Amino acid sequence: MYQIDAFTHERFKGNPAAVVPLDRWLSDAQMQAIAAENNLSETAFFVREADGAFHIRWFSPLAEIDFCGHATLASAFVIIEQRIAAAPLTFRAAAVGDIGVVRRADGLLEMSFPNRAPEPVAEPPQALLDALNLAPECVLRNRQAWFVVYSSEEQVRAAAPDLQALKVLAPLDVVVTAPGSQQDFTSRYFWPANGGDEDPVTGSIHAGLVPYWAARLGKSSLVALQASRRSGLLYCRVEDDRVFVAGAVVQYLQGQIEI
Structure with missing residues (x-):
């Protein structure tokens, strides 16, 4: 497990997210229990699919969440820094569709979201x-x-x-x-x-x-x-029907979960 501070250049600022890379899915109950134990805004879990995209799911301490940006940014950072895959990346979520992530020339990671204007x-x-x-x-x-x-x-x-x-x-x-x-x-x-x-x-x-x-x-x-x-x-x-959101990320913790 990795804990990443998202949307900041400084540790202890921004939003902390836990990231748990998986080879295969844990049960929903296990993922919810891990998120509750972490007690962060979100814990992200992802599994790489056959086409190279990453199926991602997000859990708050209380429930599974349909859409989370900062934990996606944190997950992209882990994937790139741990050399799981190189940018650009594609995340796939049931309620959002595909979220693309690129590394900009200034070093920020930029996500592509659907436009959800209120x-x-x-x-x-x-x-x-x-x-x-x-x-x-x-x-x-x-x-x-x-x-x-x-x-x-x-x-x-x-x-x-x-x-x-x-x-x-x-x-x-x-x-x-x-x-x-x-x-x-x-x-x-x-x-x-x-x-x-x-x-x-x-x-x-x-x-x-x-x-x-x-x-x-x-x-x-x-x-x-x-x-x-x-x-x-x-x-x-x-841009048209997409909203692009970029931010900096910094790693706080790398650890191992025992279940």
Whole structure:
């Protein structure tokens, strides 16, 4: 098992993910138990398929997750650094399809996601509004989360939603977002129903955040800050029906699991 800090150049920042390369699948119960034992946002497991692609699955401490960006970035790093395969790579996930990963000229690893732009919501659920400590500018949603839009980064940093109340919104999570003070936009991600209180850096939600902010700001390439306690930077762009999210990674741990 490898533990990788994703979307950062510094250890103890970004989002830590566990990566477990497999020759064959463990049982679902075993993978969930390993993820719970790790107690990280996600543990990624992958098996190489006959065509060279890597079938990937992600588990939070609570459940299997449909889509995870930072653990995919971490898995790509392990595959390349351990010489399992060379970039470009293809990951295959049941709910997302193929995710391509390339190494950019600047050394960052860049993932290709489906475009999951959120849609405006005329009447947000009262449970969401009641759980927020600050009234939003507007609310949108996609298949993953409610998008709560504020006018300033300071409001995003000050957000303190009632996490217990957010659980009633399951299976959707909640992302709060605003224009950035130094980057193009900033966000924080809360998911008490699916994984934990606040996710440090969430690659997958940028499949929705990037097209929203690209349209609002009138630009196709953006830099994003996820303003959690650990924080992380994501380098993003939109091309047609794909969203590209790049970041740095650094290894923290290499170990062996006994089951």
